[in-house]
Amino acid sequence: MNIRKLIAGNWKMNGTVAVLSEIETIAAGTPDSVDVAICPPFTLIAPASGRGVPIGAQDCHSASTGAHTGCVSVAMLKEAGATLCIVGHSERRADNFETDSDVRAKAEAAQAGGLIAIVCVGETLKQRDAGEAISVVQGQLAGSLPENRDGLVVAYEPVWAIGTGRTPTTGDVADMHAAIRAVVGPAVRILYGGSVKPSNAAELLAVPNVDGALVGGASLTAADFLPIVAAAAGVARNDATG
Numbered sequence: 001m002n003i004r005k006l007i008a009g010n011w012k013m014n015g016t017v018a019v020l021s022e023i024e025t026i027a028a029g030t031p032d033s034v035d036v037a038i039c040p041p042f043t044l045i046a047p048a049s050g051r052g053v054p055i056g057a058q059d060c061h062s063a064s065t066g067a068h069t070g071c072v073s074v075a076m077l078k079e080a081g082a083t084l085c086i087v088g089h090s091e092r093r094a095d096n097f098e099t100d101s102d103v104r105a106k107a108e109a110a111q112a113g114g115l116i117a118i119v120c121v122g123e124t125l126k127q128r129d130a131g132e133a134i135s136v137v138q139g140q141l142a143g144s145l146p147e148n149r150d151g152l153v154v155a156y157e158p159v160w161a162i163g164t165g166r167t168p169t170t171g172d173v174a175d176m177h178a179a180i181r182a183v184v185g186p187a188v189r190i191l192y193g194g195s196v197k198p199s200n201a202a203e204l205l206a207v208p209n210v211d212g213a214l215v216g217g218a219s220l221t222a223a224d225f226l227p228i229v230a231a232a233a234g235v236a237r238n239d240a241t242g
């Protein structure tokens, strides 16, 4: 099955109004053959919207309203202009103690509110070194994925590859994405995330069952992000011709 590639940027707790013009540059430089999205901090969702790139949130609450100080609901995100929402990022699983069932509830809330959910999974270095990477991720998928797979996106982000400059071998990415594919079926987009850069994007995006990338540091400037988008377009062209 030929799935359109998605290159999504996760700005994490970075960015200011001053850098939002990067989004227009990304919009102008993105070919029709590739989907892109940018997930800025909550405060930038509204001003980032309407600049030609779909905008996502980095988290949502599973409840629609209520006494949840500091949290943001799906309806609020939609009203601000978001069309996607990352859930279960390893930084939230670690920093905010989010469990698989929390992540599933968030994904279900996002879908019910009309947002595309990007559900993140990935093993720690200790788990990989113990030979448990695939079973850990299978467990996270079993606990975190919503029933409804329409429009769902899964992001495989090995924790030890995030922000470290290290990436798994293409063979390890292929094995993991094949294992995820076996769970999610043919239509769900499976992104790779963790130290994706212009220099390694083409190689990673050419791996079977890699349907795009979730990019952290290299999504903060159009100068770094657009070569990754271009790499996805090149791979899409090869898929179409070969």
Ligand SMILES: O=C(CO)COP(=O)(O)O
Pocket (backbone or CB within 6 Å): 010, 089, 157, 161, 162, 163, 164, 165, 193, 194, 195, 196, 214, 215, 216, 217, 218
């Ligand atoms: O966590 C990530 C995206 O969600 C990856 O971050 P880096 O691309 O900075 O390694």
